[in-house]
Amino acid sequence: MNSEKDFLKSYSIEKYDRPSVATDIAAFTMRIEEDNSFRKDPVSKLSLLLIERGEHPYKGKWALPGGFIRMDETVVEGAVREIVEETSVKPDGLLYTGVFSKVDRDPRGRIISNAFTSVFSTQPKVLAGSDASSAKWFDVDLKYIKDDKYLLSLQSDEIVLTTELHLSVSDLGINEVKAENDVLAFDHAEIIFSSLQLLKNRALRFESIFDFLPEKFTLTSLQKVYETLTLSTAVPANFRRKVNEYVEETDEYTKGAGHRPAKLFRKKSNKI
């Protein structure tokens, strides 16, 4: 009798060719742009963590942090492990961006990547890790040009990385992104673009925006996050009425800002 146990004993998964499976993580925070003008609120810029590759392939190019998943962890666990290795901090939010599986995306061989978007409420200090010669936070700027073309710019101190991206939809309705150059390692420009689209779509539904802020925040800072991610501007009076259903008051206030103190709010728990 051919039992499942017998079958599994004789089954050898090693017989077949297999790809490697990796995760790449786009880690974002809002960087507070220092501005010493009295009373003026600081500007917040969307900031992305990149590492400079210390080894081939793409040695010297900037890339997303990431690595291979282990045989005893899920892709989510692998992503968390990688990002904690890089920043020593657990993120405040984690989103699955998607799978990137183009056959030639990695010159080392067939490597399929599961991309994640992680969000930190405060920007962790980063140090060069094992396989990275350095790590830096880059300000992110994405502009729509026309005809489904976008311009992505990443800037850190004197380093500026720029690439054009083209968005298309296959006949079956699957979105595809194509970077026009190799400024970033692998297909990481495309992964970053997908992350930004994901964050934008979620921000429009008032999701993920709280992950960029501490537990207690002002409605103006929430609006700044919303505007940065959605690439839009909102009228404060209307914005605060709209988000009212997602937040609850605390009895604390800001102080020392040179203008009327703002009440601090927290995210309303959406249980029940």
Place this chain on the structure above:
Amino acid sequence: MNSEKDFLKSYSIEKYDRPSVATDIAAFTMRIEEDNSFRKDPVSKLSLLLIERGEHPYKGKWALPGGFIRMDETVVEGAVREIVEETSVKPDGLLYTGVFSKVDRDPRGRIISNAFTSVFSTQPKVLAGSDASSAKWFDVDLKYIKDDKYLLSLQSDEIVLTTELHLSVSDLGINEVKAENDVLAFDHAEIIFSSLQLLKNRALRFESIFDFLPEKFTLTSLQKVYETLTLSTAVPANFRRKVNEYVEETDEYTKGAGHRPAKLFRKKSNKI
């Protein structure tokens, strides 16, 4: 000098343990429930393709069609190949559902699955394939019980498969589904649930609903698809005004239905 070319020559990806990568496809159509009562519109039921496993593991259990991806294809290409092998028909819509990577999800070893949701405008005839002893379309019924618990029922002729599903959210905000039994092979109940959530969320935004219908359709049939996927009912007068922005008239009409002929519409192309 250590060039990238030298590096790649000496790099052997075979050194590391690797998982296998598969795709599983949830293929859906709307089944028109035959009803010979004069004038009455037929009811449409959401229908899902399952195969009965002919081999271990889970021999004799029902499962989603799928298989391993090849080294020369993307996961999307693999999913299309698998579904065409099974149905001989290319789907009208394809969506990426997500990655399923629990370490013990497959007793044969570490197998990571990329799940897809595919939609057919007309239900293809299916025959038992190579590794399936039979294949059938099952009517899908998902009910919310309470406390983030759902009841999934799949029915085909005299076969009924039922399982409870529990939805939870991890501390980082990642959704997790857990099936309460093994009525379906592997974690396929969980994959099916994720597909249904995806279709529901898209239908609410009037996405994917057109893939269930032929090129020209009546607004009532569109409403039926919308209601089936969103588990809601709508007032016809209001529904037709709301979808007006997504459709355009043709000059054709239905006939022979025993009531006033309905104008046929087509999906408005959302270019420009």
Place this chain on the structure above:
DNA sequence: TCAAAAGTGTTGAGTCTACACCCATGT
């Protein structure tokens, strides 16, 4: 005093919901 942000009120436009009502058909 005053610039800047915090916060409230209002108005008019637009959208959504529910429901009344007529139309066209084929047995």
Place this chain on the structure above:
DNA sequence: ACATGGGTGTAGACTCAACACTTTTGA
């Protein structure tokens, strides 16, 4: 004739964008 779905009209509720206006603070 009439049941059935196709289709339009409309009143009231509700939502939303725009903008005027008041409040509070710290140099």
